[in-house]
Amino acid sequence: MSDENLNYNSNLTLDEIVFEHRNKEYGAYDLRHTYPKMLTKSFLIGTAVFLIVSLSPFIYMKIQQMNEKDKTEVDAKLVEILDEQPIIEQPKEEEPPPPPPPKEEEKQEVIQNVVPEPKRAPKIETPPPPITKQLETTTGLVAQEGVKTPAYTPPPPPPSTGKGVVAEVKPVTNEVYESVDQNAEFPGGTNAFRTKFSNSFDSGSLEGEGTLKTEITFVVEKDGSLTQVKATGPNSDFNREAESTVKGIKTKWTPGKVNGQPVRSRFRFPVTMNFQ
Numbered sequence: 001m002s003d004e005n006l007n008y009n010s011n012l013t014l015d016e017i018v019f020e021h022r023n024k025e026y027g028a029y030d031l032r033h034t035y036p037k038m039l040t041k042s043f044l045i046g047t048a049v050f051l052i053v054s055l056s057p058f059i060y061m062k063i064q065q066m067n068e069k070d071k072t073e074v075d076a077k078l079v080e081i082l083d084e085q086p087i088i089e090q091p092k093e094e095e096p097p098p099p100p101p102p103k104e105e106e107k108q109e110v111i112q113n114v115v116p117e118p119k120r121a122p123k124i125e126t127p128p129p130p131i132t133k134q135l136e137t138t139t140g141l142v143a144q145e146g147v148k149t150p151a152y153t154p155p156p157p158p159p160s161t162g163k164g165v166v167a168e169v170k171p172v173t174n175e176v177y178e179s180v181d182q183n184a185e186f187p188g189g190t191n192a193f194r195t196k197f198s199n200s201f202d203s204g205s206l207e208g209e210g211t212l213k214t215e216i217t218f219v220v221e222k223d224g225s226l227t228q229v230k231a232t233g234p235n236s237d238f239n240r241e242a243e244s245t246v247k248g249i250k251t252k253w254t255p256g257k258v259n260g261q262p263v264r265s266r267f268r269f270p271v272t273m274n275f276q
Contacts, residue, residue, distance in 0.1 A: 107146035109137045176219050176228075177265045180256035184220035184265050187251060193269070201245050203275060205237060212238045216246055216269040222262045224252030231271075242271055 186193035206212075214233025218226045229246050231239035246269075256265030 107144055109144060109146040174264065177256065177258060177263050180258050180263060180265045181260075182257040184256040184267055185254045187254070190269075193249075196249055196251070197245055197269075197271070198273075200248055201273070202241060203273075205241060206235075206275065207237075211272060211274050213270070213272045214239050214242055216242055216271060218246060218267055218269070220253045220255050220265050220267055222255050222264060224255055226253070228266075238273075 212233070212235050214231045214235070216229065216231045218229040221227055226246065226249075229243050231242040231246075233239050233242075255262040257263065
């Protein structure tokens with residue numbers, strides 16, 4: 001081998017020696033030939049992107065600092081406070097004590113006695129006071145505390161003539177008395193019975209609006225039960241419901257008395273109801 005061939009071959013790269021006399025336009029030779037350039041180019045691009053991402057916050061902060069307005073410094077100086085001399089107040093004149101309040105007059109005691117009017121849906125009314133309470137003081141529409149002033153004073157007994165009078169005692173029979181010495185009474189009084197009647201009355205079977213009236217008569221037996229219940233009024237449906245309501249009230253009455261003995265007595269109970 002000549003010296004020229006040796007010199008020539010020593011200048012060839014490994015890739016040129018391997019791919020000598022072969023197609024070098026594509027394939028492994030092209031990849032080997034362009035790989036260093038591509039690697040260098042990729043390194044430079046990656047380095048540039050990394051620097052941009054890393055320096056972006058600092059660049060942003062710098063731009064913000066450049067756009068900030070100049071701060072205005074205020075020179076605050078303390079103001080010396082002079083001690084003011086205290087003001088001496090003049091003593092106030094003492095006001096005279098207020099006059100004593102006027103003495104209130106004693107109020108007269110009044111107990112409430114309201115007769116409720118039966119309605120379709122009446123409210124629970126205040127039951128009337130017993131007769132003994134009504135005799136002790138004055139009755140009125142509004143209760144009020146005060147001095148008791150009896151509205152009724154029993155008459156004095158007649159003067160004694162010295163001769164004893166024997167009262168004639170009539171025998172008590174089983175007949176129904178229209179007039180008795182002591183009337184039959186419902187517990188709580190007639191108004192309590194009227195309230196119980198209004199609360200128990202069922203107006204669902206009645207039609208129309210207006211005012212309906214009737215009078216209910218019944219007999220209060222000696223044991224306080226009610227018999228012979230009869231309602232007399234222009235509206236038969238109203239009469240029928242009124243009789244049924246009275247019969248449904250099972251509370252016993254205090255029977256009427258004649259000569260101190262319980263008797264059968266007739267009681268009349270007028271009813272007026274407004275329907276809307």
